[in-house]
Structures are given as C-alpha cells and as structure tokens.
Amino acid sequence: MKFSVLTLFPDMFSPLKQSIIGKAIEDKKIELNLINIRDFSKDKHKKVDDTPYGGGAGMVMKADVVYDAYEHIKDEKAKVIFLSPQGKTLNQNKVKELATEEHIILLCGHYEGIDERALESIVTDYVAIGDYVLTGGELPAMVVIDSVSRLVPGVLNNDESAQTESFSDGLLEYPQYTRPANYKGMEVPEVLLSGHHGNIEKWRHEKSLERTKKYRPDLYEKYMAENNNNS
Numbered sequence: 001m002k003f004s005v006l007t008l009f010p011d012m013f014s015p016l017k018q019s020i021i022g023k024a025i026e027d028k029k030i031e032l033n034l035i036n037i038r039d040f041s042k043d044k045h046k047k048v049d050d051t052p053y054g055g056g057a058g059m060v061m062k063a064d065v066v067y068d069a070y071e072h073i074k075d076e077k078a079k080v081i082f083l084s085p086q087g088k089t090l091n092q093n094k095v096k097e098l099a100t101e102e103h104i105i106l107l108c109g110h111y112e113g114i115d116e117r118a119l120e121s122i123v124t125d126y127v128a129i130g131d132y133v134l135t136g137g138e139l140p141a142m143v144v145i146d147s148v149s150r151l152v153p154g155v156l157n158n159d160e161s162a163q164t165e166s167f168s169d170g171l172l173e174y175p176q177y178t179r180p181a182n183y184k185g186m187e188v189p190e191v192l193l194s195g196h197h198g199n200i201e202k203w204r205h206e207k208s209l210e211r212t213k214k215y216r217p218d219l220y221e222k223y224m225a226e227n228n229n230n231s
Helices: 010-017 019-026 063-072 092-098 116-122 138-149 159-163 197-215 217-230
Strands: 002-007 031-036 079-089 103-108 125-128
Touching (some): 002 010, 002 138, 010 019, 010 138, 019 138, 031 063, 063 103, 063 116, 079 138, 092 138, 103 138
Parallel strands (some): 002 031, 079 103, 079 125
16 A cells, blocks of 8 residues: 655654554555645745735645656556545545555645645545644644555555454444453452453444443444434
8 A cells, every 4th residue: 555645744643653553654555745735836935835815814825736746656556546535534434445555645735725727637535534624734644544544455464454343344442351360459340350352242232322322422323323224
C-alpha cells in the first residue's frame, strides 16, 4: 500500500514514523511519500496562494501549483482524496474500501481552500473526518493513513485484532482486561478466567451490544435492524 501526500507542511507527518505505522514503513508494508506543494511554485518567493476572485477573506491555493505537484506523482489507478469538511464522513466501511487500493493520493488544503479547477481535474473522492473545520488537511490525512494502514496485511502483529475492534461488525468493542486479576478491589469478570471460549464469546458480544446501546444508540439501532432483517 502506497500513500502519497500533497501538502504544504510535510514535517507535520513525522508522528507517523512512530509506533505501529512507523514499523510498517520500516518493514515496507506501507510506503509514505510526502510531496511539498511549495516546491512547484513558479514564484521566486515560493508563493502558492492568491486572493479569491469575487472578493472575500483569506487566500486560495493556486490551481497550477497544486496540479503540477500532482503531476509529479500522477497515477491513473490511484484514488485522489481531498480532505475537506464537504466530503463524506470517514467511517470503517470507507476505511475497508480504501484498504483495497494499491495507491492513495491525499491532497491537503489550507487557507480558504484550493482553486476549484485543480479539484475538478484531479480529485476522485472527498473525505471528512467529522463535521468541523480544521486549519488544514494534514491531520485528517494522518487519520486516513493510520486507519487504512491497520487493515493492510502484516501491519498489525496480530491481524485478527483488526477484525474484532470497534465498528468491525457494526458494534463498539467489548471491554478489555489484563493482569492483575484484582486491581484495587475491582475483579476481572469471572467468565474471562473460565477458559470456556463459547461463554467468553457470548459475554463479549453481550457487552458490545450494551456498550453500543449506551454510547452509540444510532449504531445499535442500525445493527439490530439489519440483524433482525437477516434472521
């Protein structure tokens, strides 16, 4: 899996070189290619933006600079994602879909946005990570890279863990426990110590249902409706 990021601030992506994603990059399970959009400016001061036609506050990133940066790594088979609050909200189903791609190009906007002509020319998908506005697309791009990378075979030490996490089956994940069995008077549920795998799976499913109903009733109702229809 290859990620190419078009950004004005490539240094912001240094946290991805840590932990699981950093190890995956070292092991060449994923490839991270950072392209500085500013390198493609034709201005001697490396200017990448200008005032918007029609007036208004802020500055707009120039179409030619953005497009030239894209041309540097152009791949007709790649998904080109523009991180924008106007996009569809990222969810686990979208993450699973993106994990099947070989190459994802992430375009990070800044200021008041990017000249629409560049977006129309290169973008295939618009993605948001929530209904709020950030100063740029770098943090959402990192969220996409992290969430998608976890589903790439070999990235997680135990690939099975990705199949049992929250949202993997439409529910939130069940509670987790480890040693000691007694912590400040709080005991690990007895069923988890029983060694009876059938009872453990049943308990985990029940707890997933309880947790989802409490914290995400929208997901709970959707799950129940889908499973009642399938029963």
